[in-house]
Structures are given as structure tokens and as C-alpha cells.
Amino acid sequence: MFEEIGTTEEGDLIINVGPQHPATHGVLHLVLTLNGEIIKKVEPHLGYIHRSIEKMCESLSYRQFIYVTSRMDYLSAHINNHACALIVEKGLNVEVPQRAQYIRVIMDELTRIASHELWWSAMSMDLGAFTPYFLAFREREKINEIMEETCGARLTMNYMVPGGVMTELHPDFQEKVKSFIVDFKKTLHEYDELITGNVIFQNRMKGVGYISKEDVITYGCTGPVARASGLRSDIRKIAPYDVYDKVEFDEIIETGGDCFARYQVRIKEMSQSIRIIEQLIDNIPEGDFQAKTKAVLKLPKGEFYQRVETARGELGVYIVSEGAAQPYKIKFRSPGFSNLSALDHMVRGHKIGDFIAAMGTLDLVIPDIDR
Amino acid sequence: MTKEELKIKITEIHPEAIIDESGEWLNVSVEAAAFRSFAEQVRMDELDLDYVFCLTCVDWKTHLTMVYHLSSTTHRHNIVIKVKLDRNKPEIETICDIWRTAELHEREVFEMYGVVFLHHPDLRLLILPDDFVGYPMRKDFEDPINMIKL
Amino acid sequence: MFSLEGLTNFIHEWLNGHLPATFALLVEFVIVGVAAIGLFAVLGLGLVWMERKVAAVMQIRLGPNRLGPKGIFQTSADTVKLIMKEALTPSNADKFLFNLAPFIVIIVAMLILVPIAFARNFQIWDINIGVLYVTAVSSLSVIGILMAGWSSGNKYSLLGAMRSGAQIVSYELSAGLSIISIIVLTGSLKISDIVASQENGWWIFKGHIPAIIAFVIFIIAATAETNRAPFDLAEAESELTAGFHTEYGGMKFALFFLSEYINIFIVCAICATLFLGGWMPFHIGSWTAFNHIMDYIPSSIWFFGKTIFLIFVIMWFRWTFPRLRVDQLLNLEWKYLLPISMFNVLLMTLMAIMGWHF
């Protein structure tokens, strides 16, 4: 792939964005064909941090493989684990206690907020604004502290187990989450004042990286990218899991289809997550935090599929079981992989700056693409 | 559309399809030769399966099976299409001109399982290095240096 | 009263008393050269430290705080590090031009320092075309950037250099026009005359709205000409990694870095001279008592105070705004700033002819 560096026969410039580039937030390698500043083609070259998690999972037991998935989309580690826990429960027909379901959903939403905050800061930095990075990290730190107290880890929490959650909540959990909600509602406003209303920012975002609803479907984009183009794609609404069918929240739909719409979807989703947490945090029922399961789990022979909504979109786990203690075949349908495929379509004919903006609003996490 | 309606519809399109109702969604097994026209029909017809949300391959040691999870964003029904392939010479028509998302997914399957997608516009290695030999996700893949057996 | 004027006169007289005129002149050359280089070093270190502290305050963090009180020696330590680093030259670079470019940039920055009046009667050369000289010489700095970008043999650098060239060449126009609109009022290009003309009030107050418009345009154009955010497209690190200086390391990079800060200082000094009276204290018309009290503050403090305030404003931009896109940048100049400043010059001329200013 490296002999492609240089110029094409038509005299177009070929440059490599990545694998080490400030805007790729990881080891993503994109080959850009440029005519001056205009982008003619974007071609991804993946695999720099491919760890073959799917192959690895084939030799791990149903309890173990969940922990590996924290390393896929490390910003939605909880939600990845949640998907795996759900599919094992589905295979074994385990009834998860209400308390565990509540805790899982609260944790998911906290993760979603933390992930969106990191996206907000990193995207602003791609656009050349540095201050948001620190503002968002201030809030994200609070979530990380809450996570650390309960799960013992800040990034790869591994809190979900088949049948519930691993441990009891920390006694301060509810109080801390509530104080976080109060603070966060104020800061969300601050974000808008600093970036959303800025003229330069709006000019950089509006009309850039447009993708229509039809293209979103055919490219398989999910999550905020799809919802910004007007496609209802929230798995929490389409196929609710745990207590998502009991809480009230809006699926944010924008019809712009451009970078600004994607930006708005994520910003508004943060307040919806707050809304979900507010409904649940005071009503966590008493009871077990984990259902009783056997020591060695064995899924019955068959195929299982579970979809969840991560911060980036639809994560699907597909397991083929032969009745053994390990999955025969496992496949993670990661949201980033499909979203990335739409990048070329989004930025053709745009300028390099727009490419950076579009890539920022796709919210790519490279281990999620490479797995 | 319910499972029953789907079943009737699919039988109309392709009478030879073997339909399995045991799983969560309808499993439709099609032979490789008929796959392409079947895919075109389920995309276009009133089934309107416009969204491929998962595309992968399973290595059964004796043969390979392509697994396509399809969904409709308007009707919200899902089906699973399975195509059995010869393990020594796995070849199947591409669907990446019907569903654009399949382009990268098919490249991934191509390098991991060795399935050749006919008429794919750009079938190259996506994740693995250019000089890589072998199909890592196949069950008999051996790499004594990098693989640790548990 | 503490003043730098006395110091220069004293040195001049002492040297002429003890040495023949030619040697006295030579010694003065050396003193001026050393002083300019010293000022460079101090400004570079000070402004980088200031940038970090301003950024830290805006980003709710502490900034450098280990080396010395409030971390003021941090930048010196960084300089030592940069000097010690190996100066790499890429293999496919045009080595001669690659190594020449940072020096061009820094020499140009040094040359612009010549006509700036740092305090009352404290100036290297009160050249009779002062402001024009600054505009002329500053147009040379783009050459250094173009050379650096081209000779690196790196496409990111080339793109950065192209962007930077287009940007500096365009923004020179509106910067020049807003300078001209003040020249219309002063009637002289000489820095000392410009400062003297503001004895009864600064032009930004005396010149009404046109002067304020010119001031705003000049600040925007100055930010763009120095390649600072939100106009830092030439080095846009998320797009072009580091633009024209991607391949530079060690001291060669430090020279680019230094010249960026010196250029900021210079444009802010010019801005302060044109609009805020340079070293002239804050005077209001004929309020002699008030003016006299103001005169007690040394002129150098007035000059540096105003300049540092303007530098702070430019830093404030950097830590608040996102970056523009390259076509938006050129649109802003050619479709908005240039027509406005052209109209502004006409307005200013009308005002000067009719005598509407104070």
C-alpha cells in the first residue's frame, strides 16, 4: 500500500493521513487523493491495531469473552459489555433482576455522556478550538470518578456479567450521580455558548459532509450519523433491552444530514441521557444485583444475535454456538466500521478542512473499526 | 410484516429457498448461484430490505456459510440469508452495488475467510498487510509465532 | 524621571567623547545589535510563557508552574532542550534552502524591529518612511515560509506553504489600507511624527468610527498575517500536521517559533503606535493637569503596556475560536474586509478634508 504515495497519472496529489496524524485520534490510515485542496477520493487502510478479538473470543469462555470487548470501543466499554451479557442471557434464558437492569441502564447512559463529551472535545480540537478539550474533560472526570468507585476502573470497566452486574453499587453512587446531573445541566449550556453559537464554527459545519437518508441506509450508518439524516435508528427504541422500554426519552432526529446536524444530535442526546438517568436514579429497586447462574456457562446449539445502541451507533453481536463452553464463531458488527465507509461519499469534492470536520463528526474510535 | 407473511413472500420470490423458523428471525438458505438475483429481489420488492446490518462468514470446517443479516428501515422486519459455499473454492456474487455498506464488509470477509466476491470493484486486503498469506479466521489457520492457544 | 531617552543620550555622548566618530558609530552598531538580539530572546521567552499562562487560565488549568516562580523559567528550559536537539534534514529536502528558510524568517523579523519606537526618543532608526518600511519588509517573511514549505519535500508542508502564501499576500492589502487610513490623518509615514500627532489624544478616539473600523480590520489582518488562530491554516495541526514546519526540529524549529512571537509583537507594536499612540501617555485634549499626571508614567511602560494588551487580545482569539477553512479565509478578506477597508479609507479622507476629527 505504500507505493501509492506520490502523484497519480492525472497529476493529483496523494497524501497519507495517518497512521500517525493529529486528526485521526488513533492509528487510522486514510489515503487522500487531492486536486489542490479538493478531495477526490478517500481510501481507508485499516489493521494497525487489529487484535483479532473475534478469533480470540473463540477460545474464551462465555464469562471471559465479555472483558475482551471492553477493548473494542473503549469509550463505550460498558455498552459493549452490556451487549455481550445480554446475548449470553438470551442464550441461557436467564431472568435478570430488576435492580441489575436499572444499574446497567444508568451505567450505559453515563458512558454515553462520557463518550459524547470526549467526541465534543476532540472534534473541537480538530476544528482548531483548543479550550473545549479541557472543559469537556472536567465533566468527564466526574463520570470517571463515579465509575472508578463502583467498578474499580475508569475506562475498561468490565462491570457487566451474564445475569446482572458484578458488584453492589458504591454507597455514594446515587448522591454523586445526582450532583453530577445538576452540574452537567449548567455546563451543557456553557458548551453551546463557547462553540455551538460561534459563527466560524457554524460556517465550518453547515452544509459540510452532507449525506442523505437513502445513502445513510445503504452505507449502513447508524447512531447519531443516521439520526442526523432523519433515519430512526435508535436500537433503544426499535428493540428495547433491559428497562429502556420503561423510561421516557426522545430519539433525537435531525434532517440536515450535514456535520452540524450530527453535532446537534450528539449534544441533544446528552440531555436525553440525563433525562433517562433522572428517571431511574431514585427508583433503583432493592434486590439482587445478579441472577444465579452456573459456574460454567454453555449456550445451547444455535445462533444468537443481539443489538445495542452504543454511543457511536448499533453494535451487533452474532454468536454461533455448538453447545460448548466457548462460542464456535463470534462476530461483532461495529458501528464505526460502517460509518467509516460513508466518509468517502461525504467528503468528495470538499476541501481538506471539511474532511477533518466530517471525520470529527463521525466520531471514529479506531479499535472499534479494527477490532 | 410478520414471520408468516415474510415466509410466504420469500417462497413466492424463490421457491427453492429453505426456510428455518427456529431462531429469532427467519433464516433463509439460498444456493450460491441463485443468491444474486434473490438479493436483488428482496431489496427491490415490497420486502424492502434496504439495510444490511451484519455480513459475515462461518467456517464449518467442511464448508463455509455466508451469513447476511438484512433489515428493513421502513417495515422493521429482519431476515437472515445463508449461502453455503465450497470451502476449497469459495465464490459468491458481490452485493456491494445493492448495499454500499457491503463493500468494506466483503473485503474483510475476503481476507479473513478467503471468500472471493465476484464483480467486487476493489477486492484487496483491507486489514492485513499486503504480503500476508492465509485466512486467519478459518478454523485451521495456524500461526505458531503470534497465536497463543489456551 | 526614569526614561530610556537619558540612557541613549548618555551612551552616545560618552562614546563620542572617548572614541573617534567612526568607532563610536561602530560600537553603537554593536550595542544596538546585541540589544536587538537580547530583546528577541527576552520577548520570545516572555511571550511563550505568557501564551501558556493565558491558555491555562482560559482552560481552567495551572499551566507551567514548576521551574521558578509561576513557572517563568519553563520556556528557558524548553529553549535549552531545543538547542540540544539534533537538527535533522530530511533526505529528499533541498538542503540549502531548507536550512536557509528559518534564518530568512528570523532576519526579516529582526529587520522590522528597526523603526519601532519603544519609548520617547528610543528608536533604532527613525526612517522617514517608517510604516511603509514595515509593510514592505514584512512582505518578505512569506518568502521564508514558502521556501520552508517547498524545500521540505513534504506534501503537508507544500500545502501549508501554499495556504500561507495566499493568506499573507491577501491580508497584506487590508492591513495596508487600514494603515493608510491613519496615515491620511497624520500626513506622515514617520513613526515619530505619527506618535507626536497623538499628543492630544489617541487616533482611535480622535478618529471616530472610521478609526475604530480600521483598528478592528487591522487586528484581524494582523492575526492572519502572523498565521495565528483562527487563521492558522498554514500550520493547522489537525489538517496538515504542522504545515510548513512539519519537517523542522530543534533550533531550526525554534527559530520559526520565535519569529512567530516576534511577529506578533511587531504587529501589535505597530497597531499600538498607529491607533493607541505608541509610547504617548493617555492624553485628553487640553486637560493639562490630567495630561501632566499621565506623563509621570514612563513612556516605555505605556508602549509595552499597550502592546502586551494587544498581544493578549490576539492570544484570546487563539484560545477561543475554531479555525477557518481556506476558502472562508479568502472570502473574508476579498469579499468583506477589503471592500470595507477601501470604503473606510474614503470615509477617512473625507473626514480629514472636512476636519471632522478632533
Place this chain on the structure above:
Amino acid sequence: MNASVIIFYCIAAFILITGLLAVMGRKIFRSAIALLFSLTGIAGLYFWMDVNFIAAVQIIVYVGGIVVLIIFSIFLTQRSGEEMPKPLMKRTIFSVLAVLSGLGLTCNLINQYGFGSSSNQSAAFKADVADIGTQMLSTTEHGFVLPFELVSILLLAALIGCIVIAMKVKHEEK
């Protein structure tokens, strides 16, 4: 020989050497840079002669404007880094002849009129910026208002022509 003369010869040598480099160089970008230095040297010569205004204009127009334009057009061409092919023999001979005839003409002129004394020269150059401005716009016998306006109309025409050429033809959009 005093310091002023030494400086003059230094500047003159600099101009000549960089000028030669600009002509002889095989790398087009380097030639452009050498040309730049040559033009800057001429500006330096003007500064030495104490005609600051002309010097500043020299830098703005030639260095800041024309050379930047040349460099830009070099950037837009391909293979600006490679050496250019050797010029044809015929061309070399003709350019040497042209240079020699130019040299002969200059020598002839200097022989006939000679250098004026330096004191007279500096007196003749006492041109203030204000005087230049007045002269430019004066309508008296030796005023320059007519050529000045003619040149500006010419430039305006060139400017409009450029805009017309560069203007995008808007495609009919759906």
C-alpha cells in the same frame, strides 16, 4: 576608499552574484530564490543611496509581489524539484551575445558621461515622500498626473481581465 564605498561594492557584488545564480541555476525554484535575493539587493542599494521610498516600493512590488507570484506558479507546475534540461547550444550563444552587447552599451554610456561625484548625487536624490506624491498628482508642465492615470487605467483593465478569466462559469444546477 571609505566605508560607504565598501558597502556599495559589497551590495553590487551581491546583486551580480545572485543575478548570475538566477540565470545559471538548473533548479527552477532555486533560481527564483536567487532572483529574489538579487531584487532585495537592489532595494538595499536604494537604501544605501538614501532613497528610502523607492527602496520600500522595490521590495513591495518586486519582492513581495512579483517573486511571490513566480514562486506560486512554480508550485503549481509539476516536478519543480528536479533539474531542468540543459539549454540548447544555440540559445546559450545568443544569450551570451545579448549579455555582451548589453555590457558594451553600458560601458559606452559610462565612458561618455562618467560617474557623477557622490556629493552631487546625494543632493539630487533628496526626494521626500511628500514631494513624490505632489509630483505624481501635479498638472503642471513636469507633472506626472497623466502617465499616472494612464497606468492606473491599464492596471484596472488588467485586473478586470483577470477576474473575467478566473470567473467560474456557473453550471446549471438541478
